[in-house]
Amino acid sequence: GAVVSQHPSRVICKSGTSVKIECRSLDFQATTMFWYRQFPKQSLMLMATSNEGSKATYEQGVEKDKFLINHASLTLSTLTVTSAHPEDSSFYICSASGWGGTEAFFGQGTRLTVV
């Protein structure tokens, strides 16, 4: 299957700082990328959908000013958690989909801990 690379895999940051997470599709053009958040022992919650070159569409209840998403190219999307707080600690995972939409491939996920 296609390869989606997500970095970093783990990050610890201080409260009040910002953290950037990258999601890259390595061998296909990702026209759409999805960002999910997963709490322990729970399902994936869709945060936002980003299409290359346009603004992300956020799900209800997700603060767009706190979770900045940029999808500047067909191979890269970034999620920036701004002014992080301990309650932002979670597992964040991206997914990329190419033309056709029959498959969506996931990155390895990023475990964010805010101290």
Added chain:
Amino acid sequence: AQKITQTQPGMFVQEKEAVTLDCTYDTSDQSYGLFWYKQPSSGEMIFLIYQGSYDEQNATEGRYSLNFQKARKSANLVISASQLGDSAMYFCAMREGPQSSASKIIFGSGTRLSIRP
């Protein structure tokens, strides 16, 4: 309203037996897609199988098959000859709307499958 329902929070199966993981969905769209993913303890999401709403045949990928019953809105995953390495969390997911990369994919609550040696 919950769109994807997985009613089995956990299952235990003896190695080499077949196992069926249940998934029901709710949508008013005629065009949609159904996915199954495996998530081991490492956290990565591994794509297993896909079924489009217009596909007439049930999807199969190696030991995985999807029992698609459109009228009942169910898309159960069948794993044949289970292996110890199949122990993981399994998520059913749905893409609503036309087959397009832009259609969002939403997930069920998952089933934790444990294979006994």
